[in-house]
Amino acid sequence: MMHVEDRVRRTIRRGALATPGTRVVAAVSGGPDSVALVHLLRGLHDAGELQLVALAHFNHRLRPDADADQDFCVEVGRGLALPVLHESADVRTLARREHRSIEDAARTARHAFFERARALAGADVVALGHTRDDQAETFLLRLLRGAGARGLASMHPRHGAIIRPLLDCRRHQLAAYLEKHGLASVHDVSNADVSIPRNRVRAELLPFLKERFNPSVVEVLADTAEVAREDWIWLNGAVDEMVKRASRQDGERLLIDAAALSGAPTAVARAALQRLMTAVSGGRHTVSFESVEGALELSRGVGGDFDAPRQRVQRIGSDIVLTGRPDAGKGRSRSSGSAPSSGDFRYALSIPGEVELSELGWVVSAEEVAMAPKCATTDADQTVVTVRRDLCGAALAVRNRRPGDRFRLGGPGGRKKLQDFFVDRKVDRRVRDRVPLVVDEGDRLVWVAGHVLNDEFRVTDPAQAVIILRLKGVGGAV
Secondary structure (H helix, E strand, O other), X not given: OOOHHHXXXXXHHHHOOOOOOOXXXXXXXXXXXXXXXXXXXXXXXXXXXXXXXXXXXXXXXXXXXHHHHHHHHHHHHHHOOOOEEEEEOOHHHHHHHHOEOHHHHHHHHHXXXXXXXXXXXXXXXEEOOOOXXXXXXXXXXXXXXXXXXXXHOOOOOEEOOEEOOOOOOOHHHHHHHHHHOOOOOOOOHHHXXXXXXXXXXXXXXXHHHHHHOOOOHHHHHHHHHHHHHXXXXXXXXXXXXXXXXXXXXXXXXXXXXXXHHHHOOHHHHHHHHHXXXXXXXXXXXXXXXXXXXXXXXXXXXXXXXXXXXXXXXXXXXXXXXXXXXXXXXXXXXXOOOOOOOOOOOEEEEOOOXXXXXXXXOEEEEEEXXXXXXXXXXXXXXXXXXXXXXXXXXXXXEEEOOOOOOEEEOOOOOOEEEHHHHHHHOOOOHHHHOOOOXXXXXXXXXXXXXXXXXXXXXXXXXXXXXXXXXXXXXOOEOO
C-alpha cells in the first residue's frame, strides 16, 4: 500500500504543482486534513522538493471557538518555526450585506485572503488540504445541481495559484498519518450541521451509497471526476477554437455563425453557447440548459427568438445574434415568438434541483427527504415549506400566475382564486405577475412562493416522504 507521503509526491509530480524552487504557503484551518497538509509539505521542504515559507489561517468568526482555532494554528506555525499569516472577517454580516449564502461569502473572503497572504509571503502558490473524499462530495453536489462537463470536472489539482497536493489522499489515511506522528488537530463542530448541503452529502448520502450500492463509491466518484476533468480540458480547447472561428462582435451584438454551430458536435456547440451567452450576460447570471438548447435549436432552424438572462437571442440571416440588455429587461422564458409583454415565464424544477429566476432575483429549490423534518412549516414563514412528495409527481415547474389560478385554503371545501388572495393580502398590482408559483405536473398550484401553501399539499403525517421547497435571493439571501 502506497504511503501518504508518496501519494502527495505523485500528485505534485503529475500535476506539476511544485519544484524545488517553488515557494509555498499552506492554508491551515486547524482541522485534521490541513494539519496533515502542513506537516507533509514540511517533510517535502526538508527533503528539498519545495520551499514551505508560511502558513495562512482565515478566521470566519462563525463559531464561538473560532479564535481558539486561530490560536491553535499559530502554535502549529510556531512549532515548525514558520510565520502564520492570519486575518478575520465577520462572514455572516458580509453574506447578509452582499445578499449571498454564508458558504459563498466565506469562500470568496477566504480565497481573497489567500491571495493577499501569497503576495505578502512572496510565494508562488497556496496549498489547500482538499482530499479525495472532498472531490467525491464535490462531484455529487454538482451532479445534483445539474452541472455539465466543466462542473463535473470538480476540483483541479492546480487552479491559478491554488494547488491541492492531497487530492489523491483519503481522509482516513491522513488521520492515520496524524496518529502515527502524534500530531494534534481541532474538531470543527459545524461539520455536523446537515443543513449545509456538503455536510449532508458527507453524513447521509455517501454512507447510504457506500452501504447500499458500492463500498468503493468515493474512489469511483473521484476517478470519474478525474476523467471528466480530462474530457473538459479537451472540450475547452475545442470550444476555444470554435469561439475564435465562429463568433464576432458587431457593436452591442455578438454574432455566431449558425452553420458552424449546427455542424459542430453537440457537446462543443453547447459549451461554446454557454460560454458566449454567459459573457453577454456579464458573467453574473446562470445561463440554463433550456436557454442554451433554445439557441442551438435556432441554429438548426427550429423555434423562435427568445429572451435569456440579460440578452435577446435571435436568428437573423445566417447568424445567431445575442444582444445584451440591462437587468430590467432580462430573463423571460423562451417562447415560440417574442416574449409577451407581461413577461410570462415557466421553468422546469427537477427534484432535487433549483431554478434561478434571474428576472425576479429569486432562486427556488426542491429537496426530497424521507420524512417531514421536526420543524414543520409555519404560516408565518413562507420562504421554506414542506409538501407531500406523493402528490408532486416526477417533476415540478416554476411559473408566474395565469388567469383562473386557484388553490385550496382554509379547509377541505375552501377554494380561493389567486387574484382574490392577492387582493386580500394587498399584494401590489405591479408585482403580482412576478410572484413565483410552484406547480405540479398537472399545473395545480402547490406553493405561492413567499406567500401561501396550497392546503392540498400540506403534510399530514410526520412519516410521509416530503419535498422541502425554498425561496431565496440570487446569491443565497432570503
